[in-house]
Amino acid sequence: MAPRVGVVVFPGTNCEHDVVLALERVGADAELVWHAATRLDHLDAVVVPGGFAHGDYLRPGALARFSPVMGALSRFAAVGGPVVGICNGFQVLTEAGLLPGALQKNRDLRFMCGPVSVTVASSRSVLTRAVPAGTELLLAINNFDGSYVCTPETLAQLRDEDRVVLRYCQNPNGSLDDIAGICNRAGNVVGLMPHPERASSELLGSTDGLVLLRSLVGVGVP
């Protein structure tokens, strides 16, 4: 049976349909999950997609962490459920404390949209477990607040525990240690700024994002 993947929709989310399309391309059975939902336990994985949840009011993710679905998401993650936050989803996961650090404004203080090359830095996350470390992928970024920042202690921990999942080949935004994506200690919660779904067909110029999504949907709740 195809793995069931929930794609969370807050008011202001805008990448949900794109993520559903890309997940379907790798054989998943994707469904939209409204932010008021309080149960996720029927799902095999959850994606928090990009966009502007609650208008990014205050700062990205700051209001979304209070949406009802976030309690369910925390419980889902706590029992090992695979959770991936893409772009705004990454920002939401850091605000909710599911991932450490924060995303601050890009170095040039501008929105940046375009292709970006990243290297898989670790294969121990649910998003990269089928991809050898060192693999270069052509994805896309699309954000204003995409520059990862954290304390020196957290950075040391992320490195020691092999939790930096993706690094930019050429740092576009001043992100600390070229970080494009990280995971939690267990490897089942991943946040990344680049959009795998935007690299999901030859027509769009890259299929590299499918490699990541295949890793995700190949993994169910233990």
Add this chain to the structure above:
Amino acid sequence: MAEAGGDVEPLHRALGLTDEELDRVIDILGREPNHLELAMYAVMWSEHCSYKSSRVHLARLPTEGPGVLVGPGENAGVLDVGDGIAVAIRIESHNHPSAVEPHQGAATGVGGIIRDIFTMGARPLALMDPLFFGPLDQPRQRWLFEGVVGGIAAYGNAVGVPTVGGELTFDPAYSQNPLVNVLCMGALPIARLVLGRASGPGNLVVLLGAPTGRDGIGGVSVLASAGFAGSDGAGPADQAKRPSVQVADPYEEKRLIEACLELLDLGLVVAVQDLGGAGLTCAASETAARGGVGMELDLSAVPRRAAGMASWEVMTSESQERMLAIVAPEHWDALVEVCARWEVRAAVVGRVTEPEPAAGRPVGRLRVREHPGGPVVADVPAASLADGAPRYRRPMAPPADLASRRAAGPEALPPPADCTADLLALAGDAAWVWRQYDHQLFLNTVVGPGGDAALLRLAGPGLPASRRGVALTTDANPRWCAVDPRAGTALLVAEAVANLACVGARAIAVVNCCNFGNPEHPEVMWQLSEAIDGMAEACTALGLPVVGGNVSLYNESGGVDIPPTPVIGGLGVVERLERRPPGTGWAAGSTVVLLHPPGPPDLTLGGSRWAVERRGQRTGTLPALDLAAHRRVASLVAELVGAEVAGGGGLVDAVHDVSAGGLGLALAEMAVAAGVGARLGGLAGHAELFTEAPSRVVVATTRPAELAARAAAAGVGARVLGEAGGDVLVVDDVVEVELAALCAAAAGAIPAALGEAGWGR
């Protein structure tokens, strides 16, 4: 009511109505209008809303054709593009708001055009922004430029509609009056098509979205329908207009889009109409007039965000992110449920009423009360607001020195001592702008900004499956149109068709945004009339209906008009989109071929970027446009590239049309895109390098003989220019430039002008 004491300006004039227009209102009402009614007529009869100076000319445009479901006059043009899908398209200006408050002005322009699209039941899928500023060496221009681009990015990105292209022009002629146009394209299952028509007396009139405030009062009249006073466009009187600019909230609009599309899908609304220019007055009177019904409004029911608003303020506020919906009473509860889910405010503010007997035919009246059962404070025939404005046939006159200006062509200028330097100065790409725009959302963008045209999958949430693609382009050229508005506008239509062909698309329709100066200047009216004639000629010859348009007049400052600036938005269709088109970058070893109309090259240089920007000469005549030959060239290119995107072909490695900057710049752009140089020759000196003669497309191929045969069969000339390869671009003995220098000139132009290092550093 319109009394004036002493030297106080009469109210109607302060609101923007002439004495004659006041008389016309009195005629319609059979009495003096009160303050509220006067305010309503002033906004609806403003140039911006009524097109009173341009309507008699716009009537000359062809508007019908196969596939046209909705033509001009509605919120957007709609075309059947096959597979049960219709495309809605519209373009508008937001020039004056952007001139006084660039960020909010541009952002609200984006918001407004998006509402026009989902009003028709279409999901907005793509935006394009043609922008015109003065040179960036002026600090004020940098402020305007960064503000406008930032405003478009902030709104478009957050509202979730990708910006897939546009135009960028820097010219001293726009220093005092920048232009910000925005085009939106959406798509819908044909069955969801709705028109902004009220019907069913007894139905509820419902306001959706943001509460009403004092922002944007008089936007259409004070701001959009009068020129700027200050010689620098920033005098105190002009700055005082900043409160007439609205404030944008893309998050409110995003929820409004989702809620309205859901309401339409569920059949819970009879019609929706956006509140834009002239606010509630416009939305109520237009929906009532189109439906031939009346409407009663209760202003106490209008949700507000400012205390103590007068009725005329509520009726003319241009607060953004509001929609008017016509709802059958039995659907109200279900509507409230949908709106609550999307956190969209909904309030019943009135009812649709029966048209009333009158001399002639029944008249739908718009009646306004300040509270339920209260006295009627405005009572006017709805259609007199929407369609009753006078239509002016304003005086027109060509410029007195037209003959001498046309006689002085830049062909007589001495050839450049250094063509390469001129070419490098013309290079410059707009990536600094479009990298700030989300141009990829919906996974539709096969060719995004920077290409000849944008090419999108015809797909989106809620649409039936399709293998087709749609292509979009916006084209403007104030240099051409200043030399000859008629021929220049015809060339723009031709340019749009050629751009669409370069991504494999067949053009099916155009929209236009006519940006001109003060219509009370006879020369400006002549320019407008000429431009419309040129557009009509080209569209008729190329079989293109004009399905919508916008006219922006009073683009002047200190009495100086902008050059005539019609903008053409072109829509094309690709029958089968399976593979990315070849793009502009050639491969080493490819033969570079120029497809062109039969006959010797046209070496006319009038209106060219070389003449205007490098030699400061804006006179002369434009190269000739043979519309029949153009159609043959464009059809051949659309066929060749169409075969590539359908997954076959193999004849075209790279393709780029020749436009502003001439063949020289087209070749330079192809080299930059490829990262590969070329050795080319056989050109007739600098004139053939820089002429912007139409109907020419550069194609790179590995099968030149086959390409030549196809061209010959199609009645198109094909001339081999040379071969791509190496890291130098060489053209005869006139151009020799290292690829690295060319790339640096192109990529560095805007960042350098802004004092920045550029993307990612």
